[in-house]
Structure formats: C-alpha cells, structure tokens
Amino acid sequence: MVCSSILKKYMPTKEVEDLNDYYALTSEEQMAVIKDNTVLEAKGICVDGKAYLDYNTVHDALNERFYWDANENVLLYTTPTDLVTVNAGENRYFVTKAENATDYTITRMDGDTLYVAIDFVQQYTNMAYTYFESPNRVVITTAAGDKEVTAAKKDTEIREKGGIKSPILKQVKKGENLAVIETGDTWSKVASEDGVVGYVKTKFVGDTETVTAASVTNGYTEEFTHIKKDAAINMGWHQVTNMDANGKIASVLSATKGMNVISPTWFYLNDSNGDVASLASLDYVNYCHQNGVEVWGLISNLENPDASSTEVLTHTSKRQNLVNQIIALAIQYDLDGVNVDFEALEGAVGDGYIQFIRELSLKCANNGLVLSVDNYVPTASSSFYNRAEQARFADYVVIMGYDEHYAGSDAGSVASIGFVKNGVSDTIAEGVPAEQIVLGMPFYTRVWALTPKDTAGDSVEAASDDYVSYDTTSQALGMDDVQKLLTTNGAVASWSDADGQNYAEYVNAGVTYKVWIEDASSLELKLQVMKENGLAGASFWKLGLENPGVWDTIIKYVN
Structure with missing residues (x-):
C-alpha cells in the first residue's frame, strides 16, 4: 500500500482535458480565438462555415480603424482614400459609393454583440489565420519581431500547467513544430500550430531557433499622402x-x-x-x-x-x-x-x-x-x-x-x-x-491674484493639513497690458531659468499677484x-x- 501511494504520487496523470472546457466554449457556435500564441478571453462564433470575431476583438486586437456605430447599426472602415460602409446583417458593402458583394453575411448581431466575418477583417488587415474544428478555434498571426521556435525532441504532451499532475491538453509527436513562449528549468510554455498553449517538459524541447518574422502581409497596403506646405x-x-x-x-x-x-x-x-x-x-x-x-x-x-x-x-x-x-x-x-x-x-x-x-x-x-x-x-x-x-x-x-x-x-x-x-x-x-x-x-499671460480668506484659522476647514489660506483667481492679459500693469505697481521682473520666462510678483491692497510673463524672450x-x-x-x-x-x-x- 505504501509503495502504491508513493508511485501514485510521482506518476504523471493521464487525465486529458476537454478542449471545450480549456477554451471555455459553452455552445456549438462559439469559437476560441488564439492571437499570436495567446488565447483571448473573448469568443468568436462559427456560422454557416464562416468564422466571426466580436467587434471589440477586431477593434482592440487587430485593426482599430474598424468603427461600429451601435446607434445606427453601421460598420465603417476608412482607407486613405475611401469610406467603407457595411449595414448590419448584409452581404454587401459600399466603398464610398461603389457597391460590392460577398458570398457571406459580413456582420451578425447576437444580442448587443456585433460579430464581423474574419474574411472581411482580413480584407483590410495584414494578418493570417487558420480555422480548426473540434472544437471551433481560429489561430491568428499578426505579430512581427523575433520568435523562438523549436521541434519536439520526442513524443510528449502539452499540459495545461507546468507539472505532471496537470491535465493533458494535446499529444505532441516527435518533430512537431512548437513556438516557445517561455523557457524554464523544468517546464517551458509553448504553443502548438493548432492553437493549444500550455507546458511541456523542457528536456523534450529541441534546440530553439530565433526566427525574425516580418509583418504578416496578405497583400493589403495603405499609402497615406498629405498636403505639405513648402515653407514653415x-x-x-x-x-x-x-x-x-x-x-x-x-x-x-x-x-x-x-x-x-x-x-x-x-x-x-x-x-x-x-x-x-x-x-x-x-x-x-x-x-x-x-x-x-x-x-x-x-x-x-x-x-x-x-x-x-x-x-x-x-x-x-x-x-x-x-x-x-x-x-x-x-x-x-x-x-x-x-x-x-x-x-x-x-x-x-x-x-x-x-x-x-x-x-x-x-x-x-x-x-x-x-x-x-x-x-x-x-x-x-x-x-x-x-x-x-x-x-x-x-x-x-x-x-x-x-x-x-x-x-x-x-x-x-x-x-x-x-x-x-x-x-x-x-x-x-x-x-x-x-x-x-x-x-x-x-x-497671453495670466496674472494670478492670491487673496487671503477672511475666515482663515476660524473654521474646522482651516484646521486641516491641506487648507489653503487664500483664494486664487486669474485674468488673461496681452503682452503690452501685462507690462503696463507691472509698471503701475512697481514690479520688477527677473528671469527664471526653470520656467524659461520672466517672473514678477507684487502686493496690492493685501492681495499677492504672481505673473509668469510671456514675451519675446x-x-x-x-x-x-x-x-x-x-x-x-x-x-x-x-x-x-x-x-x-x-x-x-x-x-x-x-x-
């Protein structure tokens, strides 16, 4: 019995986690979204064989230029030269005034959530994606920069967490390509090409290779032009x-x-x-x-x-x-x-x-x-x-x-x-x-007037640490009017290196005036x-x- 308990303690679990649970999918239409080796919390949907992403994912994670007007149920995209308009629930769209059509519904509403066909998003976004079934999931690649990749050294498993008692997410064959997200002494975080992100034993990770990925491109280009003046x-x-x-x-x-x-x-x-x-x-x-x-x-x-x-x-x-x-x-x-x-x-x-x-x-x-x-x-x-x-x-x-x-x-x-x-x-x-x-x-310059409060020291408010014993007001004056005011009150300005301007201060009828002067200097x-x-x-x-x-x-x- 003692031997059996010890063996059980150190034996890896063979429990396999249902990927529907792993991706937190609760209906047949729901679809997991994996972007650049990260499983997003938001879910997409798959309808009539087409993958759709929720608008917030499109806007926040893929292309902020998509704009959804929830008041008038219209989706907009602005290119450097045209405004693209899609009315909710339709398979046609307008590029400025030219009408175009797709063989799928471009946008779908589910309650208050707008879903946009990923094919339409890709039309205006440099990204690549692959769709997988059982369960529904879409793997999206957009990121550029250095990435660590490897091939598994032997057959192994991707587990949900780093540990032999963590459930198995996916069986990995020797030579299967993996993206290495984090390398640890015992367990490394990896992502499979079909969108499973978890942990494998580091000793089963092959030599990593740094791949510098250019921006993913599907041929969509944008060129902005501007009217520029020849002179300053x-x-x-x-x-x-x-x-x-x-x-x-x-x-x-x-x-x-x-x-x-x-x-x-x-x-x-x-x-x-x-x-x-x-x-x-x-x-x-x-x-x-x-x-x-x-x-x-x-x-x-x-x-x-x-x-x-x-x-x-x-x-x-x-x-x-x-x-x-x-x-x-x-x-x-x-x-x-x-x-x-x-x-x-x-x-x-x-x-x-x-x-x-x-x-x-x-x-x-x-x-x-x-x-x-x-x-x-x-x-x-x-x-x-x-x-x-x-x-x-x-x-x-x-x-x-x-x-x-x-x-x-x-x-x-x-x-x-x-x-x-x-x-x-x-x-x-x-x-x-x-x-x-x-x-x-x-x-312009602001002339600040600091007027002592009549009740200073006589109230509960005045006893607080952050109490200010004067009221602050100001007026904006032009350059010449400021100079006249300073001359009238006998104020002499001196240069403040910290502020990069002349500063003057004077008192009139118990009111302190402070002036940070805007002038030629x-x-x-x-x-x-x-x-x-x-x-x-x-x-x-x-x-x-x-x-x-x-x-x-x-x-x-x-x-």
Whole structure:
C-alpha cells in the first residue's frame, strides 16, 4: 500500500482535458480565438462555415480603424482614400459609393454583440489565420519581431500547467513544430500550430531557433499622402465673435510679419444634429489671398453649450452631416484649409471623434483643403484623442502648447519651457511625425491674484493639513497690458531659468499677484524647441494680444 501511494504520487496523470472546457466554449457556435500564441478571453462564433470575431476583438486586437456605430447599426472602415460602409446583417458593402458583394453575411448581431466575418477583417488587415474544428478555434498571426521556435525532441504532451499532475491538453509527436513562449528549468510554455498553449517538459524541447518574422502581409497596403506646405507654417488664430470683427482684417494683418496662415474662429457646432453656425466672410478671405495669406477656417465645439458633441460624433448620420457642412462652407468661402478645435470631450467619444477626423480628411483631400487638428499636450486623460491616428489622416497636428495653468487651476505659468518641450517630445513619441507638428504658443499671460480668506484659522476647514489660506483667481492679459500693469505697481521682473520666462510678483491692497510673463524672450525659447525638433511651424493664440516686436523674433525661426 505504501509503495502504491508513493508511485501514485510521482506518476504523471493521464487525465486529458476537454478542449471545450480549456477554451471555455459553452455552445456549438462559439469559437476560441488564439492571437499570436495567446488565447483571448473573448469568443468568436462559427456560422454557416464562416468564422466571426466580436467587434471589440477586431477593434482592440487587430485593426482599430474598424468603427461600429451601435446607434445606427453601421460598420465603417476608412482607407486613405475611401469610406467603407457595411449595414448590419448584409452581404454587401459600399466603398464610398461603389457597391460590392460577398458570398457571406459580413456582420451578425447576437444580442448587443456585433460579430464581423474574419474574411472581411482580413480584407483590410495584414494578418493570417487558420480555422480548426473540434472544437471551433481560429489561430491568428499578426505579430512581427523575433520568435523562438523549436521541434519536439520526442513524443510528449502539452499540459495545461507546468507539472505532471496537470491535465493533458494535446499529444505532441516527435518533430512537431512548437513556438516557445517561455523557457524554464523544468517546464517551458509553448504553443502548438493548432492553437493549444500550455507546458511541456523542457528536456523534450529541441534546440530553439530565433526566427525574425516580418509583418504578416496578405497583400493589403495603405499609402497615406498629405498636403505639405513648402515653407514653415507661421499661423495666427484670429478670434472672431461677430461679423463686424471680419472688417478689421486689414489692421490685424498689418500688425504681423511673415504670417502665411490665418485661422479665424468662424464655425462652431450649433446643435446636436451636426449643423454648423458660421461667421465667415468672403471679403475677408479675398483680402487675405491678395496679401499672400492662406485662410484655415476654425471649427469649434465650445460655443453652443446645448450642442452635444457626443451625440453628433457617435451617430454616423449626424457626424457626416457635420463633415458635409464644413466642406460646403469651405468651398463657399474659398478656404485653403480647415482647423478642427474640438475640446473637453469625454473619453467614451474618442472612437467617434477620430472617425470624424478620418471622414473629414477624405473630403478635405478631395477638395484640396489642408486639414489641421488642435490637440492638448499628451496626458493619460487625453490619450483617446489618438494623435498618431490623426497624423495618418490629417495634414497637420497642432500642439496647443499652453494652458499648463488655466483659469480655475493653481497659480503657475501658462507655458513653461519644460511643459512645451515635454509636449513636443511626448507627441512625437506617440507616433506623430515631427514634420506634421505645428507648435501652438501663447501671446497671453495670466496674472494670478492670491487673496487671503477672511475666515482663515476660524473654521474646522482651516484646521486641516491641506487648507489653503487664500483664494486664487486669474485674468488673461496681452503682452503690452501685462507690462503696463507691472509698471503701475512697481514690479520688477527677473528671469527664471526653470520656467524659461520672466517672473514678477507684487502686493496690492493685501492681495499677492504672481505673473509668469510671456514675451519675446520666452517666445524665442519655444521657437527654438520648434526649430530643434524639425517641426512644421508655429501658431499663436491669439492675434492682437502680442507686442508688435515679437514678430521680429518669430520671423527669425519660421521664415
């Protein structure tokens, strides 16, 4: 009995696990999905002999360019030149206006889950796949890079875990090819060619070979083109809040030097159907053209609080209405480009927003319009703006290199040099080519007022460790107004190397004022960042707030 117990303890189990249980398949239609030697948690389905993947797997693991509008039941894919449209449950699709058909249903709904035929996904995605039965599973390969492969040294088994008591998943024949995922002293993690991922004894793993796999290709190629300006971009945003302001364009231009693009704030989202309000003027455009200045009309989502950006961007019919109206206005007013300034979006609308940029880019390109998109400096909370994907479709990505500190924040610089440098380097690191980046810089300064609280020390709140004994407010002023304010209050500025700008502080009527000054000196450091990184140019918010002398500094770097 003792011998029998000892033998049993050290004998490998012969238990074979049902692969349906291993893959957690609960119905005949369900299909396991193995991508690049990883078993995904999400399941596909097999219907009428065709393999389908759920939309989230398609979007998140294979090709983010597929866009599903659950509100209007339409699947979209944007190529560099066309919009592909598939209505749910159909075997036909449209490439722009050209109708095409397949011999299978392209999309299927199961409750709230959309499934997309893998053959259709592969049509626009460089990937390879093999389908296996008993149980249903699809093995997908997309990854490039170095991979370790081997051939089994003898007949053996792949077990679910590293240990002789772990159930057997698959019998492996001598010489069978395996991908080696991890090599351990006793057990190694491997993947078979038919999608079983588990462990074999390391001593049965043959010599490994490093294979450098190029990107899997099935012949689908994409080539993005962009409208690029020959000269560095020197752009100014012109805030226009009424039609009368358009009549001042002559004086606005005459106050600048070397500016070759102006972006008037003419258009804004005016309702939740995608309709656009306009303050545009053809006379304004004609005057700019006569003076060698291009006009990139700005479209914003901030002016009408009753207009829901989320509603418009997540409904294809409304989003495309917005796109069509922008293009119609650009043609009507003979614009050279469009500047998109959609801010304060929620993360949940990120896919709809980037689809808006894709769709707008196609129509801009077809009409010879430059498309530029304004962006915050990269942060974790703004990653859904997907600047790398913007750069594939838009001509220019504009970094709004300001509002480091803003109305309602703690006191600090509008745009310290470190903030600007990081904004540029982080944007490039996200995948935006430097030659497509326009660096936005401020012509304004915030004057911060720190006013002591009357009740300081008299309340329970005041006793807390994080209590602030003053209220912080600010106002934005142009360059000349800031200098007048400092002179009036006898404040003397001194240079701050850390901030890359002059700093001044003074007290008036018990209120402490702190000022991180934007002037020609601070602007020159930012322009140097632009030059050193080989960026496409600069833009300035906003025209009219600058001291005229700063243009002499600007033209040293952009002309």
